[in-house]
Amino acid sequence: MGKLTVRALRAVIVVLLAGSLFVQTVMVALLAIDLKELGDLAGYQRVSILVIMVLGIVTAQVILVCVWKLVTMVRRETVFSRDAFRYVDVMIGAIVAAAVLTLALGAVLAPGEAAAPGVVLMIGGVAVAIFGVALVLLVLRMLLAQAARMRAELAEVI
Secondary structure (H helix, E strand, O other): OOHHHHHHHHHHHHHHHHHHHHHHHHHHHHHHHHHHHHOOOOHHHHHHHHHHHHHHHHHHHHHHHHHHHHHHHHHOOOOOOHHHHHHHHHHHHHHHHHHHHHHHHHHHHOOOOOOOHHHHHHHHHHHHHHHHHHHHHHHHHHHHHHHHHHHHHHHHHO
16 A cells, blocks of 8 residues: 555545544534424433434544554554454444444434434434445455465465
8 A cells, every 4th residue: 555545545534533523522512402492302312312423423433543553554564463353343343333323313213203204214224234334344354364364374385
């Protein structure tokens, strides 16, 4: 991976992390005000929605930090170490957590008139898609493990 690619990816990650911090601090506070003024939601629904939003952003931040670490490992050519698998496992866990949070959002919005049934169904579909991303990453982890084994075997031969 070239230096320019690494720098560009790191710049994107920094912008995304800064943006996510802005959303966590400013936008969630504004959302809390809007939800309170809306009045259609029960108190537990408002709090649940805000907690789900903050935790969802945390899952994205965890993934971004893991990608940063993996890019560093690729640059140093240590991507076949145990640490790489740990970061990939953390990413898989964060994606699964995001899917569970999405399902929780649908469950919070389902009762009453807070959201139309079609919206709740779409949220469920998004949760399934997020689970699918976790499964794709799991397959990529298996490919990484296979490549690590091949590299080790090749090192033995040489």
